[in-house]
Amino acid sequence: GTQVDYEKLRELVEWQIQEGINGLVVLGSTGEHQAVSDEERAGVIKAVVQTANKRVPVVAGTGSNLTATTIKLTQAAKDAGADGCMVVCPFYVKPMQRGLYEHFKAVAAVGLPVIVYNNPSRTGVSIAPETVAELSKVPGVVALKDATGGVEQVKTLWRSR
Numbered sequence: 001g002t003q004v005d006y007e008k009l010r011e012l013v014e015w016q017i018q019e020g021i022n023g024l025v026v027l028g029s030t031g032e033h034q035a036v037s038d039e040e041r042a043g044v045i046k047a048v049v050q051t052a053n054k055r056v057p058v059v060a061g062t063g064s065n066l067t068a069t070t071i072k073l074t075q076a077a078k079d080a081g082a083d084g085c086m087v088v089c090p091f092y093v094k095p096m097q098r099g100l101y102e103h104f105k106a107v108a109a110v111g112l113p114v115i116v117y118n119n120p121s122r123t124g125v126s127i128a129p130e131t132v133a134e135l136s137k138v139p140g141v142v143a144l145k146d147a148t149g150g151v152e153q154v155k156t157l158w159r160s161r
Contacts, residue, residue, distance in 0.1 A: 004040050006047050013051040024052060027061035028086060029119055029147075038069060042076035049080045059115065063088035067103050074110045084113035086145060091123040097131045108140035119147040129156040 013024065026048040027033040027041055036044065045060045052058050060077035062085040064070045074085050087107050089100055108114045116135055120126035126148060127135075135141050146153060 004036065004044055006043070009044065009047055010051045013048050017052065017055055021056060023057040023059065024048060025059045025061065025086060029061065029088060029117070029122055033061055038064075038073060041073055042080070045073075045077050045082060046080040049077075049082050057083040059084045059086050061086050061088070061117075062107075063090075063117065065090045065092050067106055070103070070107050071110060074107050074112055074114075078110055078112040082112065084115060084142065086115040086117050088117040088119055089123045089125050089127060091125075094125045097128050100125070100127055101131055101134055104135050104141060105138050108138050111140065113142040114140055115143040115145055116141060117145045117147070119145075121147070121149075126153075129153070129159075 016024065026045055033041065041062075045058075048060075049058050058081075060073075060080075060082040062070055062073035062077050064073065067090065070087060070090075074087070077085050085107070087104065089095070090103055095103065104114065104116055116127065116132070118127045118132075132144055135144075
């Protein structure tokens, strides 16, 4: 079908928890997160958070190519009770480093812990190590998921901390 099957989603979450999963990331970059509307994304996040019922932490993928949409989705995740959010760089628009900084800073102002997700192969833009260092000082930015696949990027990030 073309609609979210919330019953099956809840069953899947329940099964994963019963099998001993340590946490859930809902609507990350793998799967159909870009194929659902913003309202469906908020509904999926709410369903997963309610089903998990604080038994495991839930991190919600709230990134989009627009800061306003990312803020709206992050607020919905916070309202649903998510433990944090994972936010990919705005895609397609290829913002400059200052724009990336301002984007993540604005999202962090929502008050939900933010994992900055650097996935340049999917977004077309990479967060520079200097920008990561700057973001690490923003209240609410708690982690970085780096999917560059390069050891050099990680070494540079480590040195710039």
